[in-house]
Amino acid sequence: MNNNVSIDVIGDSFVDFYCYLESSLPTLGGDSRLTEPIHTVAGGSALNTTTHLATLMGYFSDRNSSDGNVRLQTVVNENDFYGKLIIDHAAKHNFKLINRRISDFSSCFLDPAETARLAKSTGHCTVIVANGDRSFMTHLGCMEDFRGSHILANNPSPEFDGHHVHIAGYFNTPGFWNGELAKQLAVMRESMKKVNKRLTISLVPQQDASNKWDGGLRDVLGYVDILILNEIEAKCITGCMNENHRARCIKRIAECFYKWSPNTFVVVTSGPKGASVFHTGDMILDQRAPREVTSPVDPTGAGDAFAAGFIYGLLNMHHNANAKRRFELDELRNALKWGCAMGTCNVMIRGASTPCPKQNIEILLKELRYNEDPSS
Numbered sequence: 107m108n109n110n111v112s113i114d115v116i117g118d119s120f121v122d123f124y125c126y127l128e129s130s131l132p133t134l135g136g137d138s139r140l141t142e143p144i145h146t147v148a149g150g151s152a153l154n155t156t157t158h159l160a161t162l163m164g165y166f167s168d169r170n171s172s173d174g175n176v177r178l179q180t181v182v183n184e185n186d187f188y189g190k191l192i193i194d195h196a197a198k199h200n201f202k203l204i205n206r207r208i209s210d211f212s213s214c215f216l217d218p219a220e221t222a223r224l225a226k227s228t229g230h231c232t233v234i235v236a237n238g239d240r241s242f243m244t245h246l247g248c249m250e251d252f253r254g255s256h257i258l259a260n261n262p263s264p265e266f267d268g269h270h271v272h273i274a275g276y277f278n279t280p281g282f283w284n285g286e287l288a289k290q291l292a293v294m295r296e297s298m299k300k301v302n303k304r305l306t307i308s309l310v311p312q313q314d315a316s317n318k319w320d321g322g323l324r325d326v327l328g329y330v331d332i333l334i335l336n337e338i339e340a341k342c343i344t345g346c347m348n349e350n351h352r353a354r355c356i357k358r359i360a361e362c363f364y365k366w367s368p369n370t371f372v373v374v375t376s377g378p379k380g381a382s383v384f385h386t387g388d389m390i391l392d393q394r395a396p397r398e399v400t401s402p403v404d405p406t407g408a409g410d411a412f413a414a415g416f417i418y419g420l421l422n423m424h425h426n427a428n429a430k431r432r433f434e435l436d437e438l439r440n441a442l443k444w445g446c447a448m449g450t451c452n453v454m455i456r457g458a459s460t461p462c463p464k465q466n467i468e469i470l471l472k473e474l475r476y477n478e479d480p481s482s
Contacts, residue, residue, distance in 0.1 A: 117152030118275030158414030254286030268304035327367035407458020412449035419444025
């Protein structure tokens with residue numbers, strides 16, 4: 107890992123209630139059996155990604171994440187059980203959580219007990235895993251009050267030559283929509299330019315529960331170096347869900363994002379098939395997954411694990427210290443390998459915020475190298 111880069115992950119964190127079904131989802135008014143008791147863990151795209159990044163730093167970097175490399179800016183109610191569970195998770199997994207919750211009520215009018223009673227809860231989500239896929243039911247809670255203007259845009263410590271910002275769960279954070287996040291990213295870019303330090307920005311949109319697939323995302327893309335999303339999300343955002351011919355659909359996805367933001371590298375994941383990078387309207391790289399997991403233990407959070415691996419692999423090779431927002435093919439290729447290894451590893455264990463074992467990651471990276479060159 108390039109030890110001179112600090113990382114801020116900014117976005118959603120929830121408490122997840124995991125329900126593993128032994129068969130399909132129940133019909134309306136019906137019932138389904140769970141294979142094990144419901145269990146509660148920290149989750150959310152931003153928290154999952156931060157957990158995996160901090161873990162990768164601990165496994166493979168000379169610098170530990172507790173040195174300030176990896177931070178999570180999110181919103182929790184620190185006074186409720188869910189918020190405390192998330193705060194404890196951050197401490198356990200060695201990353202700094204910066205809580206940007208703005209109090210719901212002025213403390214000069216209410217006593218602390220009444221303020222705590224009336225405040226919005228930490229967001230939480232029911233995760234239903236069945237037949238190798240997952241579905242979600244989410245209560246945003248205080249996450250819906252997280253606005254772009256609440257993001258800390260301070261320059262990194264002088265010991266760092268550059269800074270990477272990863273926005274996770276854009277569609278889960280309505281306070282980022284319609285120019286709110288774009289304004290703050292513009293401030294960040296200008297601030298880093300003044301001190302002559304490199305800033306790179308990535309973004310994961312996630313599912314849009316409103317099914318509108320807008321939220322002003324196109325206005326944000328102009329500030330984003332790397333957009334990471336799965337194939338379904340890409341189809342929904344570009345409006346080609348009804349295109350049955352995959353090659354034509356992929357071409358449309360590439361052309362749409364190039365039209366909206368010519369400088370953005372677009373990374374589209376395709377589950378067990380791997381992932382591809384698009385730029386200037388064309389596919390420039392394609393990476394197969396190290397192996398096809400036909401019966402995933404838990405597919406939840408595979409995209410977050412992929413994003414963490416991709417960012418780690420990219421920054422591990424990206425040493426360009428000037429302000430240009432460009433990446434070399436070998437840097438992107440290395441990022442794809444780490445991303446695919448992490449995504450594959452994640453579906454082989456339970457829990458989106460459960461760190462992948464180091465040995466498993468190393469085995470999958472070795473399989474990727476062997477698949478490309480059996481003599482290696």
